[in-house]
Amino acid sequence: MDDSSLKKALGHIRVLDLTRVLAGPWCAQNLADLGADVIKIERPGAGDDTRHWGPPYLKDAQGRDTSEAAYYLAANRGKRSVTLDIATPEGQDLVRRLARQSDVVLENYKVGQLKKYGLDYESLKQEKPDLIYCSITGFGQTGPYAQRAGYDFIIQGMGGFMSITGERDDLPGGGPQKAGVAISDLMTGMYSTIAVMAALAHRDRTGEGQYIDMALLDVQVSMLANMNTNYLASGNPPKRWGNAHPNIVPYQTFATSDGHIIVAVGNDGQYRRFVEAGGRPELAVDERFATNPMRVRHRATLVPLLADMVKTKTKQQWIDALEAAGVPCGPINNLDEVFENPQVQARGLRMDLPHPAGGMVKLVGSPMKMSATPPRYDLPPPMLGQHTEAVLREVLGESEERIAELKDKGIV
Known part of the structure; x- marks a missing residue:
């Protein structure tokens, strides 16, 4: 050889x-x-x-x-x-x-x-x-x-x-x-x-x-990973959720004033920092939304409130604010933007x-x-x-x- x-x-x-x-x-x-x-x-x-x-x-x-x-x-x-x-x-x-x-x-x-x-x-x-x-x-x-x-x-x-x-x-x-x-x-x-x-x-x-x-x-x-085990554990076939997540809230896309972002909140601390960055800290202490299980149960009430909050800033303003706060987020790129991305290039x-x-x-x-x-x-x-x-x-x-x-x- x-x-x-x-x-x-x-x-x-x-x-x-x-x-x-x-x-x-x-x-x-x-x-x-x-x-x-x-x-x-x-x-x-x-x-x-x-x-x-x-x-x-x-x-x-x-x-x-x-x-x-x-x-x-x-x-x-x-x-x-x-x-x-x-x-x-x-x-x-x-x-x-x-x-x-x-x-x-x-x-x-x-x-x-x-x-x-x-x-x-x-x-x-x-x-x-x-x-x-x-x-x-x-x-x-x-x-x-x-x-x-x-x-x-x-x-x-x-x-x-x-x-x-x-x-x-x-x-x-x-x-x-x-x-x-x-x-x-x-x-x-x-x-x-x-x-x-x-x-x-x-x-x-x-x-x-x-x-x-x-x-x-x-x-x-x-x-299908966790969707399989969600079904096997509950006996209920999972449904379509679009860009939302069946087990985590908020974990979805939101419209900003000039585009869309993805917000992927993985824990209660990240959620608190998200709403604080949007000027709505009261949404973190409301008992309906304080924990992820409660946010999942009250998704229909919470998500419209968050959607209104996100529309108050531009896409880049949100990304800058959430990255500084340690909240997982990102843009939705087309392939032009993907191959221009400095991380992809690096x-x-x-x-x-x-x-x-x-x-x-x-x-x-x-x-x-x-x-x-x-x-x-x-x-x-x-x-x-x-x-x-x-x-x-x-x-x-x-x-x-x-x-x-x-x-x-x-x-x-």
């Missing part, structure tokens, strides 16, 4: 990535950021579906649109793209050989679909017993819904998220609301990353590989990488900050099939003649 690999947490790991769209690619990108060699297998001529999910598209050095959709760019940096037709016997053989040279296989095909190609876990395990094989589907490998296709939007509804997200039904605009990003996909990618890392640690101790069965619905239900979340289509690709870096093996950004999101020849030569030892033959047959 060379010195550069030692500086990468997963520099000794190769991942064969048979996933597309978001959940699987998000997992694979995490592993790539941590130094794994990720080989992304794509359909010849088409590739990952998200390559075409635009506009917007990456622009070249002359400002012209390329073929690379911004959606695809979000989840595929650090990988090598190999085009390969797995529906053909020769393509299947190449995947099997690549799996033998890999530590991890990721896939998000429908349940049982890869078995007919001999690319399922049981088949590949025969050739590489210590293989870690992670399947990502909508509903998992078992249960009455296992054969259903899983889409993030549907999972957000089925898994309970939309029953607790959105404005209250009795208010204007009330009703179920999905998240602004595909949270069940992204969280499944994150949980899959954790599972793969745990399986690698187990393999390193015991030499044993294993199968990982990840499902969007499982993840969506699990990630943390290095924005980055540019040179791209083979010309110009630079603007990306958001990993939030993982590690002192010895920080994330590395050695490769931009690859062009379709950009690394096919290099991987076939370097990993499988194929000759130029054999690669040319595979191309002529449309296998790669």
